Amino acid sequence: MAVSVFDLFKIGIGPSSSHTVGPMRAARLFVQRLRHEGQLDRTVRVATALYGSLGATGKGHGSDKAVLLGLAGHEPDTVDVERIPAILEEIRGRKRVALGGEHEIAFDEARDLVLYRRQSLPLHANGMRLIAFDAEGNELQNRVYYSVGGGFVVTEEVLADGSRQKQIAPDTTVLPYPFKTGAELLALTEREHCSIAEIMRRNEGHWRSDEDTRAGLLNIWRVMQSCVERGCRTEGILPGGFKVRRRAAQLHRELTSDAEAALRDPLQVMDWVNLYALAVNEENAAGGRVVTAPTNGAAGIIPAVLHYYARFVNPPPPAPRGGVDATRNGPGGRTNPALGAHEDGIIDFLLTAAAIGILYKENASISGAEVGCQGEVGVACSMAAAALCAVMGGTPAQVENAAEIGMEHHLGLTCDPVGGLVQIPCIERNAIASVKAINAARMALRGDGTHHVSLDKVIKTMRETGADMMTKYKETARGGLAVNIVEC
Ligand code: SF4
Incomplete structure (x- = not known):
């Protein structure tokens, strides 16, 4: 591994x-x-x-x-x-x-x-x-x-x-804390008395310093934010023959035009989560710059849930009166302590998500052409659910539970992109899965981590379901929605 x-x-x-x-x-x-x-x-x-x-x-x-x-x-x-x-x-x-x-x-x-x-x-x-x-x-x-x-x-x-x-990875690298299964990962956290993110951080130390890992992950987060920003201000029609209209910019205008609406509608946060995912996936469909997370078709879920965390759960410290921006690094490049705590959460989120993604890459697949959309949107949902659960204070067992819930309810999901374009159902599917990931994290946090179906079992089930799935449902645009929606 x-x-x-x-x-x-x-x-x-x-x-x-x-x-x-x-x-x-x-x-x-x-x-x-x-x-x-x-x-x-x-x-x-x-x-x-x-x-x-x-x-x-x-x-x-x-x-x-x-x-x-x-x-x-x-x-x-x-x-x-x-x-x-x-x-x-x-x-x-x-x-x-x-x-x-x-x-x-x-x-x-x-x-x-x-x-x-x-x-x-x-x-x-x-x-x-x-x-x-x-x-x-x-x-x-x-x-x-x-x-x-x-x-x-x-x-x-x-x-x-x-x-x-x-x-x-065609190499013989041996990481300090190797794991191939969810059970091994949990055992490591128990033995080392640390989080899943910490295991990942120590393994990343094999390739580079902690500072470089931190800087690299913050750069990934910056690219995710830029992607959402571009998606929120770009109007128009997506490329391809279906003339799919971009929706994120309009939704962004609606959400920012009436600040009091959020007080009347507590579920408006869900609209924001939808917005982040739509923005990323519209950028992706337009051939823009995105972070593969872990694939492009499913690239909206992790940024959407991470934006939810970074803006609604653990927002950055406010800028103080007087013009000095407290979110900037201090003299000598030292990070503002309050911002540091905010960034720590973002880094732990990405490290935890990656640990779960590795389990799928090792034991199943993250390719829609191999196992259907359960391997793309399902995996991203599972990664995001685990990551959110972790940064909201979940124990490793609760995190494993969140990851399992995130996949269990995507089992069997086919890949049937209409016209072979990563637009319908992909864009909306990312928004739906983002909300699902938040729900999975919350359900896991309400439990104590014990559950019937382990993450390893659900990964195995996903792999076997993918193997049983007919080829026409595996990114060939020859089945499902792809054949029932025609270009006009
Ligand atoms: S339907 Fe297929 S192309 Fe679209 S996100 Fe899912 S796996 Fe990717």
């Missing part, structure tokens, strides 16, 4: 971690390999092919654009999202791409980027093949990559190895 919190929370672009972020990273890896093998300069053509779910819904998920960006050397976390349309226009207009930004070749999309809607590669639903040719038509490289969910990419060799350990 060697999954870091930053493997689960990655800064990327929408609309899909497995169909956008993954293919982009795979294409970039392929070019890096050509460079590493000294073959880049001899390459005159690259042929790419997407299979399985990537082939079936790749257009709607922007997989084709992601491949072009990856070949051109762009990375999901750093590409300027405002410039993406111009970059694509140039590649498509000139029918040329500069591999890795340095070696230009002809690229005819109709010939060199093929989406196979009905063919799959053998090892995973999200497969892609890239072949590089020299001027004589000889193959320089012929590589298969699989995008296994959450933006993780593995090569054919790693998957064929058959070891799940290798699928997740």
Whole structure:
């Protein structure tokens, strides 16, 4: 086990971690390999092919654009999202791409980027093949990559190895507090007399200092906040043929126009939670900058519940009168103690959520193409429920209970994106699951942590349910809502 919190929370672009972020990273890896093998300069053509779910819904998920960006050397976390349309226009207009930004070749999309809607590669639903040719038509490289969910990419060799350990992280890292199951995680907290977040923090110490982990997580939180802010002020229609209207900006206006309404309607906090989730998922659907948490399709749930915590449960200290902002760091870069406590909660939230996400990554899947939406929205709900329970004072047993409730009521949830777009039902589904996560945390906090179905059992059930699920319900847009709602 060697999954870091930053493997689960990655800064990327929408609309899909497995169909956008993954293919982009795979294409970039392929070019890096050509460079590493000294073959880049001899390459005159690259042929790419997407299979399985990537082939079936790749257009709607922007997989084709992601491949072009990856070949051109762009990375999901750093590409300027405002410039993406111009970059694509140039590649498509000139029918040329500069591999890795340095070696230009002809690229005819109709010939060199093929989406196979009905063919799959053998090892995973999200497969892609890239072949590089020299001027004589000889193959320089012929590589298969699989995008296994959450933006993780593995090569054919790693998957064929058959070891799940290798699928997740092909290294031999041994963390100081290793855990693979919920039971092991709970036993560690008992033995060490500490929280789940503390176990995660100590494990993260294997890769970097506490200060760097803290700074990295606060940066993740900043990106989540920016995403919500952009979503709350951007109007219009989402890309794709269904002309789905963005709703977050209008809802934000309504919620901020009448402050007294909240006094009359105690459930208005639910509207805010819905707003945060809608804002993130609309940004995601528009191809904007989001944090994969743990996937893009489910990227709204953790930010929505974390915003709820940070604004309604443990808000930052108010700025004092006189103009000095108490929320800013003090002299010498020292954190304001009151703000420090606020930030501690945010960091513990993200660490706890990641610990639960690791259990799903280790023992089941976070890929809609592999196990349906229970693996995306269900997992994010479970992570958020656990995290909220923890920062509201839950014991590790209560946190485990919250995570279990968050998944139990998503078992069997299919993935049936209408038109292959991450819009219907995905956007609303994130809002519903965010409220569900808060409810799960509250239910767990009202108990003492004892319950019948353990988190490990529900994860196993999720994996088996996913295996039994028909392919048409696993991100292929060939079943469910996807076939009952047609473009008009
Ligand atoms: S239905 Fe769920 S799993 Fe499928 S694309 Fe939408 S959010 Fe992802």
